[in-house]
Amino acid sequence: MPRFHCFEPDLCPDALEVALGEEESHHLMRVLRAKEGDSVGVLNGSGLVLEGSLFFPDHRRAFVRVTDAREFDRPNLSLHLAVGMPKGKAVDTIVRQATELGITGLSFLNAERSEVSAKTLYSKEKLEKWKRVAREACKQSENPFLPEVEIAGNLSEWLAGWNKPGRHWVAHPTRSNVTETLPGLASRQDSLWMLIGPEGGLTDKELEKARNVGFDPVSLGSTVLRVETACVGITSLARQYSAILS
Missing domain, CATH: 2.40.240.20 (Hypothetical PUA domain-like; domain 1)
Known part of the structure; x- marks a missing residue:
């Protein structure tokens, strides 16, 4: 080694x-x-x-x-995280840990409850920093695949143009537990998109828009999770379950 x-x-x-x-x-x-x-x-x-x-x-x-x-061959299931932009250093943590878990792509979005400035949202320097974090995480975890990291703009506009194939989840604390949804991955397409809100979660309007374009509401349990924790939890479950199936 x-x-x-x-x-x-x-x-x-x-x-x-x-x-x-x-x-x-x-x-x-x-x-x-x-x-x-x-x-x-x-x-x-x-x-x-x-x-x-x-x-x-x-x-x-x-x-x-x-x-x-x-x-190395890519995993059978490609995993994509779309996250309402959190504040502080949470983005660094999400990029690092999701890369270690083998995420395929990361999209950060300006949701209604995102507490970040436009300067941060559209900063080339910030994006390059997060890409560098992903490279370092690949080296540390020996992950041979570097994820795509992007700042994808406004969440509502992103959903309005939605046309991605595969399975789609949106985190919602009052809906079905994600473990009940996992078996569906066995018979679905080879791509899973997971939408996580910022601190405070997605608004009812945003959740409705997500559901209207095919996102299934799922829950990670009865407790309130930090954005970083939710991202790690949902990615870990999906990746491990897909590994068992392959």
Whole structure:
């Protein structure tokens, strides 16, 4: 098992050597204090992992001498989280933990009860930060697939243009328990979309719009959950159940 993991999007499965980028090289050599000969796995985020040993020809750039290449198949069920934009650092937590659990895509939306500014909602810097969090989570968890992370705009407009295939859930504390809905994944399509509201939940109007375009209300139990907890709970249940079926 590799001691360290790196992320490089442009990998060739037949490569004998990989030159790591400046950021990854600095992190390995200066922060982690990696040494020549240490084992490393290099992920491209699309299912390819190259493993090998480190060497530093000029002490400024890290290289990997490749000894093995592995290509992973994507899970049978692709999981997508759509979340009413929460405040504070909750987005970082959701991105990190959902990536560790193997989420396929993350969409953050401006819901009626979202307490964030337009500057945050449409900030390229914030989006790049969250994508970086996803890359780091892939490395930490050895997840070979990098999720797509996007800021998808206004929730009502997003629902108005809804045309995604698959199964669709919307979190609702007074509806059927999600464990009662899981068996339906066995006979449904290969994609599951899960809609979670911000702090305070979705409004009745938003819930009605979601139901009108095919979202089934589901509950994670009788207690009130933080947004981050709800995202982790629903993703974990769906992923584990789909793994049992496959």
